[in-house]
Amino acid sequence: MKRDSYKHTHGLNDKKPLEIYLFTDPFCSECWALSPVIKKLQLQYGEYFTLKFVLCAELSVLNNHKKNDKSRPASRTALSCSGDVWLDRPMSSPYLAAISIKAAELQGKRAGIRYLRRLQEMLFMEEANISDIEVLEKCAVHVGLDAAEFVRDVFSPSAAKAFQCDLTITAEMEVSELPAIVFFNENIEDEGLKVTGLYSYDIYVQILTELLERRPLPSDVPPLEHFLTYNTIVASQDLAVIYDMPLQHVERQMKKLQLQRKVRRVPAANGTYWQYNTT
Numbered sequence: 001m002k003r004d005s006y007k008h009t010h011g012l013n014d015k016k017p018l019e020i021y022l023f024t025d026p027f028c029s030e031c032w033a034l035s036p037v038i039k040k041l042q043l044q045y046g047e048y049f050t051l052k053f054v055l056c057a058e059l060s061v062l063n064n065h066k067k068n069d070k071s072r073p074a075s076r077t078a079l080s081c082s083g084d085v086w087l088d089r090p091m092s093s094p095y096l097a098a099i100s101i102k103a104a105e106l107q108g109k110r111a112g113i114r115y116l117r118r119l120q121e122m123l124f125m126e127e128a129n130i131s132d133i134e135v136l137e138k139c140a141v142h143v144g145l146d147a148a149e150f151v152r153d154v155f156s157p158s159a160a161k162a163f164q165c166d167l168t169i170t171a172e173m174e175v176s177e178l179p180a181i182v183f184f185n186e187n188i189e190d191e192g193l194k195v196t197g198l199y200s201y202d203i204y205v206q207i208l209t210e211l212l213e214r215r216p217l218p219s220d221v222p223p224l225e226h227f228l229t230y231n232t233i234v235a236s237q238d239l240a241v242i243y244d245m246p247l248q249h250v251e252r253q254m255k256k257l258q259l260q261r262k263v264r265r266v267p268a269a270n271g272t273y274w275q276y277n278t279t
Helices: 029-048 059-063 094-105 109-124 133-142 147-154 157-172 201-212 224-230 236-242 247-259
Strands: 018-024 049-055 180-184 193-196 233-235 263-266 273-276
Touching: 018 029, 018 201, 029 049, 029 109, 029 201, 029 236, 049 094, 049 109, 049 157, 094 109, 094 133, 094 147, 094 157, 109 133, 133 147, 147 157, 180 201, 193 201, 224 247, 224 273, 233 236, 236 247, 236 273, 247 263, 247 273
Parallel strands: 018 049
Antiparallel strands: 018 180, 180 193, 233 273, 263 273
């Protein structure tokens, strides 16, 4: 697959030799599980690539979401990427959750990423009803967005068009299963390399090495406490991936910080989470 119709608007950063398209569904548990791998790639090799999130929400996953079935993988799902997405939906709708992510991105790329991560936390950790506009607004406030502007944008043609654009890219790159990553090198005429599913961190580093035709030099991951200051809620399993530590060792480290009142344990149905105490 090639960048084709969007290669002129989503070209490579001149300073970074690779471009990565990450196709993600905020309602998919395997996409959520891929998050620490992507975060670690950014920490260690972010100087070598630009990252573009492409939203391809399979809304039936959210429609069928049940409280007693949180562990059910919502992956390997065939995507329906045809048809226009319009906002003739009620105030409580799974379409709002998907389009709200594009609305958040209108306040900046980083704002959109913060919003997406918080939205996933609310779904997978807190079992919140993220198809409700009031819940989405609270999410926006939590990550520091302009709430009034956010709500206007959720119901604007701009957010709907941005969401439709992502679905178009998904169809053009023939992404039919999630999670999926497509890697491009500097040569815009070369085919992209598509990787579908979850793999170990080393596999993604190997792909970067092959595309760069040299072994990239990794940056050090930040000290644990420093990492927690800007990732205020994080799972023990995520820390195990990022710091390449056994889960038991992560738990011991976090319990030490808990005794120092630097973090608190956040109960959740699908794992142990920790929240950094900012006060």
